[in-house]
Amino acid sequence: MITLTWLYVPAGLLFAGVALRSALDRSNAKRFGNAAFWGLMALSLLAGDLIGDFGNGLLVLGLAALAGFGLVGRGHPATTTEPEREAFSQRLGNRLFLPALVIPAVALVGTLAWSYTPLGATGWIEPKRETYVFLVLGVLLALGVIFAWLRPPALAPVEEGRRLLDAIGWAAVLPQLLAALGAVFAAAGVGEIVGAGVRSVIPEGSVFLTVCVFALGMAGFTMIMGNAFAAFPVMAAAIGVPLLIADYGGDPAVIGAVGMLAGFCGTLMTPMAANFNLVPAALLELKDQYGVIRAQIPTALPLLAAQIAILYLFAGLM
Amino acid sequence: MTWLPLLGILIVVAGFALRLNPMPVVVAAGLATGLLAGMGPVEVIAAFGKAFNDNRIIAIVWVVLPVIGLLERYGLQQRAAAVIRGFKGATTGKLLLLYLAYRQITAAVGLHSTAGHPQTVRPLVAPMALAAAGDPPPEEAEKIKAMTAATDNVGLFFGEDVFFAIGSIVLIQQVLAAEGYALTPLELALWAIPSAIAAFVIHGARLWWWDRRRRAA
Numbered sequence: 375m376i377t378l379t380w381l382y383v384p385a386g387l388l389f390a391g392v393a394l395r396s397a398l399d400r401s402n403a404k405r406f407g408n409a410a411f412w413g414l415m416a417l418s419l420l421a422g423d424l425i426g427d428f429g430n431g432l433l434v435l436g437l438a439a440l441a442g443f444g445l446v447g448r449g450h451p452a453t454t455t456e457p458e459r460e461a462f463s464q465r466l467g468n469r470l471f472l473p474a475l476v477i478p479a480v481a482l483v484g485t486l487a488w489s490y491t492p493l494g495a496t497g498w499i500e501p502k503r504e505t506y507v508f509l510v511l512g513v514l515l516a517l518g519v520i521f522a523w524l525r526p527p528a529l530a531p532v533e534e535g536r537r538l539l540d541a542i543g544w545a546a547v548l549p550q551l552l553a554a555l556g557a558v559f560a561a562a563g564v565g566e567i568v569g570a571g572v573r574s575v576i577p578e579g580s581v582f583l584t585v586c587v588f589a590l591g592m593a594g595f596t597m598i599m600g601n602a603f604a605a606f607p608v609m610a611a612a613i614g615v616p617l618l619i620a621d622y623g624g625d626p627a628v629i630g631a632v633g634m635l636a637g638f639c640g641t642l643m644t645p646m647a648a649n650f651n652l653v654p655a656a657l658l659e660l661k662d663q664y665g666v667i668r669a670q671i672p673t674a675l676p677l678l679a680a681q682i683a684i685l686y687l688f689a690g691l692m
Numbered sequence: 693m694t695w696l697p698l699l700g701i702l703i704v705v706a707g708f709a710l711r712l713n714p715m716p717v718v719v720a721a722g723l724a725t726g727l728l729a730g731m732g733p734v735e736v737i738a739a740f741g742k743a744f745n746d747n748r749i750i751a752i753v754w755v756v757l758p759v760i761g762l763l764e765r766y767g768l769q770q771r772a773a774a775v776i777r778g779f780k781g782a783t784t785g786k787l788l789l790l791y792l793a794y795r796q797i798t799a800a801v802g803l804h805s806t807a808g809h810p811q812t813v814r815p816l817v818a819p820m821a822l823a824a825a826g827d828p829p830p831e832e833a834e835k836i837k838a839m840t841a842a843t844d845n846v847g848l849f850f851g852e853d854v855f856f857a858i859g860s861i862v863l864i865q866q867v868l869a870a871e872g873y874a875l876t877p878l879e880l881a882l883w884a885i886p887s888a889i890a891a892f893v894i895h896g897a898r899l900w901w902w903d904r905r906r907r908a909a
Contacts, residue, residue, distance in 0.1 A: 382748055385755050415751065422745040428734060430741030434719060442716030454765050463767030463774060470771045474763055474815060477756060478806035485802075505805050506752055516759045524766055534761025538810075539754065544715050550750045551718050555704075557743035558722040558736070562697040562729035598701050603860060607867050615871045626873040630864040631853065631883035638849040642842075645708045649750065652714075654809040654841035658818055660834055663711075669835070669842035673895045677850075680890040688886065 377500040379423070381510050386419030391532040392539055399449040407445030408540065411437060415547060434551065441544035448540045451533035466524075473519045477512035484508030538657075545656040549649035552600050559599065568595055569612035576613065581622050581691050588613045589682045592633055593640035600646025602637030609633065618691065628689040636681040642674040643667060700725030753810065760815050772816045773823035782824045784836055785903030788843045789896055791817055795847025796888060800854035813844050825906070839902070843895065850891030853884035 389412045396402065397409035414436050422430060440446055454462070463470065488494045488504040499507050517531060539546060559565070572591045577583050588609060595605035614633055618624040641647045645664065655666050662668070686692065700721040707717030719740070726736030760768075776782050798806055807813075818840045822828065825836055852858050856877035864880050 378749060381752050385752050388755055388758065418745065419748060419751060422748060427738035427742040427745070430745045431737030431739075432741070434740055434744050435737065438715040438719040442713045444713075453761075454767075459765070459767035460770050461767070462765075463770035466766060466771070468771065468775065470763065470766060470768050471816075473759065474768060474811075477759060477811060478803075482803055482806050506749070509805065510752065510755055513755050513759055517762075520759070520762050524762075526762060526765065530765065531758035531762060534765055535754075535758035538757045538761045544713070546754060547751075548714055548718070550744060550747045551715060553747040553750060554740055554743035555700075555718050555722045557746070558726055558740055559697075559700065561739060562700070562725045562731075564697050564701070564725065567695060567698060598704075603863055606860075606863060610867050610871070615868070615873075619871075619873065626868050627875050627879040628883050630868050630875065631861075631880045632887060634860050634864055635850065635853060635884060635887040638853075641849060642845060645714070646704070648714070650809075650845050654813060654844075655838070657809050657814050658837040658841060660838060662834070662838075665834060665838040666841045666845070669838040670845060673842065673846055673891075673898060676894050677887075677891055680894065681887060684886050684890070688883075 375497060375500060376503075376507055378503050378506070381503075381506055382419040382422070384510055384513070386416050388532070388535055389413070389419060390416035392536040395451065395529070395532055395536055396449055396540075399451070402447050402449040404445055404447030405449065407440055408447060408449060411440045411446045411544070411547075412539065414440075434554070437544075437547055438551070441547075446544060448543070449536060451537045451540075452527075453534060453537055473516045473523075476516040476519060477509065480512030480515055481505055481508045484511065541659060542653060542656045545648060545653050548652065552646055552648055556599050556601060556604050560604065565604070565608040568598075569608045572609070573612045576617070582686060584613065584617050584622070585685050585689075585691065586682055588618060588629075588633060589636040589678065589685060592637040593643075593678055596637040596640030597644035597646065600641070600644055600648065602634055602641055605637050605640070606634055609637075618685075618689070622691055624685075624689040624691050628685065632681050632685050632689075636678060636685075639674045639678040639681060642670040642677075696728040697725050699728055753808075756810050760810060764815060768815050769819040772819040776820040776823040783903045783906070784821045784824045784839075785899040785901075785906075787817075787821055787824050788840060788902075789899045791840075792843050792847045792892065792895060792899070795844060796851035796892060799848050799851030800888065802855040802858070804848055804852045804855070804858070807844065807848075809841060809844060813841055817844070839899075843899070846891055846895045850884075850888045854881055854888055856881040 393409045393413035393416055396405055399405050414433050418433055485505045576587050592605055592609045596602045599605055614629050618629050619626050645652055651666050655663050703721040703724055722740050723736050818837050821836050821840045822833055853860055861877050861880050865875055865877055868875055
C-alpha cells in the first residue's frame with residue numbers, strides 16, 4: 375500500500391538536491407547556511423521516523439536558529455533571462471499551459487476515479503491520502519512531459535526548484551512549525567483556559583451578544599492558533615453547544631457550519647496562518663510580508679459581520 | 693487553572709508585531725508554553741519534535757516547485773500575460789472576479805487542491821492580473837499581486853466547506869456528535885452556502901470597485 379511515508383521520499387530528495395546545489399553555489403555568501411537549512415528539511419522528510427522525538431526537536435531548534443540568526447540567504451541558480459523567456463513564450467505558444475495542467479488534471483482524475491470507481495476498493499493507497507499521491511504522480515508525469523518535449527539540462531528541475539525555494543526561504547517551513555506549536559498549545563491546555571475566559575465575558579440572557587461573542591471568539595482564537603480547526607472544539611464546548619444550542623435552542627447545523635466559517639474570517643487576518651498569508655507574500659516576492667493580510671482585512675471584517683447575521687437570523691435564535 | 697501557559701501567545705503576538713523572524717519566535721513560544729504548563733525541558737523539545745514530524749504532510753506540496761520553476765524557465769508567466777493582452781476588455785477586477793468564482797466552485801465540488809499559490813497564483817493568475825492592468829508601476833503591481841493571493845484564499849475558504857467530504861465538515865460533525873447532536877455532513881455543507889454567497893458578494897464588490905477606481909484615475 376502506498377502510504378504518506380512514500381510521499382516524503384520525493385519531497386525529501388528535492389530538499390536534499392537543493393541543499394547540495396546550495397553548498398556549491400559560490401555566488402551565495404550564506405551558501406552553507408542554506409545547505410544546512412534545506413539539508414535539515416531533507417533529513418526530516420527522509421529519516422524523521424528514525425531519529426526519535428528528541429532528535430526531531432533538536433532538528434527544529436536547528437532550523438529556527440539558522441533562520442533566526444539570518445544564516446539563510448538566496449542563491450543564484452542558472453536560469454533563463456527575461457528576453458529569452460519572452461522568446462520561448464512566443465515560440466512555444468499556448469502549448470506551454472499543458473504541462474502546467476498535468477498536475478491538477480492527474481490529481482483531479484485520480485481522486486475522482488479513486489472515490490467513485492471500484493479502484494478505491496483495491497486498497498493500494500492509504501485511505502484519505504489519494505489526492506496527495508496523485509499530486510506527486512502528476513508532478514512526476516509533468517516532469518516527464520517537460521523533459522521529453524523541451525529537453526532542459528538534467529539539473530534544471532533541482533535548480534529551478536531551488537530558485538523558487540530560496541525565494542520563499544524560511545516561510546516554506548513556518549507552516550509546519552506553527553502546526554507543531556498548535557499541538558504544544560493544546561497539550562498545555564491553552565484551549566481550556568481561553569474557553570473559560572471567553573465564557574466569563576458573556577452577558578447573561580442576551581442571545582445576540584452571545585452570538586457575537588461566539589463568532590468573534592472563533593475569529594479571535596483562530597487568529598491566535600492560525601487555524602480554525604483548533605478553535606472550533608474550544609468555542610463549541612464553551613459557548614456553541616451549552617449556550618446557543620442547549621439553552622437558546624439554536625439549530626446545531628447552522629451553529630456548527632457558520633461558526634467554523636467565522637473562524638475562517640480570522641484565518642484571513644493572521645500571520646499565524648502562514649501557508650495562506652505569509653508564504654504567498656514570499657512566493658510573489660512582495661516587499662511587505664503582511665501585504666496579503668492587508669489585502670484581506672477589508673473582506674474579512676464585513677464577512678465576519680455577515681456570519682454573525684447568518685447565525686442570528688437562520689439558527690432559529692430570534 | 694492557571695493563566696501562565698497563555699504567556700506563549702503573548703510571545704507570538706509580540707514577535708509578529710515587532711516583525712522578528714517568526715521561526716525562533718514560534719519555537720520560543722512553544723518552549724515557554726510547555727515549561728509553564730509543567731513539562732521538563734527535554735519533554736517539551738521532544739513534544740515539539742514529535743508534532744513537527746507528525747505534520748510533514750504540509751511539506752509535500754513543495755514537490756510542485758521544480759515543475760513550476762521549469763515552466764517559468766520556458767516563459768509560462770510571459771505566456772499567461774500574453775493571453776490576457778489578447779482580450780481587449782480584460783481588467784484586473786474582472787479577471788480576479790472570474791478566478792474567485794472558479795476557485796469557489798471548484799472547491800465546492802471537492803477540487804480544492806487543483807489550484808493554489810504555488811500551482812496557479814504565482815505562475816498564471818498574478819502575471820495575468822498584472823497584464824490586465826497594463827504593466828502598472830511597482831506600488832500598484834504590489835497591490836495587485838497581494839489582491840490576487842487574497843482572492844485565492846477567500847475563494848478557497850468560502851468554497852471548500854460547501855463540499856461535504858472536507859476535513860472541517862468532518863471535524864464539526866465529530867465535535868457535535870460527541871456532545872450528542874448527530875448531523876449528516878450534507879446538512880452542515882448546506883449551511884455553508886449562505887456564507888459562500890456572502891463572500892462572493894463582499895469580495896466581488898471590492899474587485900468591481902477596484903476597476904471603477906482605476907478607470908477614474
